[in-house]
């Protein structure tokens with residue numbers, strides 16, 4: 737079993753680089769001796785100043801599928817890698833909902849990230865079979881060693897109206913389905929070794945509910961990752 741992994745999805749927060757630096761600095765100070773891996777997925781503009789931090793990996797929240805060219809407003813996987821980024825969240829439900837991102841686009845982004853040795857953290861919603869079969873079409877077993885999956889049902893995200901966190905059983909069932917798909921598309925080894933996280937209203941008081949050896953490797957945290965005390969408490973419960 738690999739070390740637990742916590743992905744902090746800062747979304748479009750905070751509002752300036754001083755606050756970003758303080759947030760990241762306070763958290764890294766509080767988690768430095770813990771035997772787990774932490775990734776801060778931050779707005780693009782904060783990446784250059786945060787990649788220098790110790791004890792933490794830096795990730796982005798999206799990338800484009802082409803490497804360069806006339807794609808106004810887009811950021812390529814290569815640019816992120818050149819900045820020192822290690823991870824990138826792909827297919828988050830907020831991008832699907834507000835920007836019309838499709839599974840086909842996510843598939844192209846995954847390929848682009850893998851090509852640049854950026855580790856994609858791929859969000860899978862409720863249509864598990866369809867999403868996995870399309871997103872991983874053309875991905876090799878070797879490439880599967882370099883990515884992370886997250887079960888993130890939209891209804892569990894804290895900012896959704898009437899959201900509710902998934903139960904331990906719902907997470908277990910969904911992740912079981914994901915691993916069955918991976919056996920079908922690849923093999924037992926890929927199904928067992930691909931890290932799978934859960935995301936959706938995770939906080940320090942319920943995080944242990946989602947950590948199940950052999951089922952989940954960690955969590956993806958939105959809102960609670962913006963409060964250093966809360967995030968440090970959450971991280972301590974995972975070791």
Ligand code: PGA
Nearest residue numbers: 893894936937957958959
């Ligand atoms: P949440 O967000 O922890 O605030 O529910 C998770 C996510 O959307 O990535």
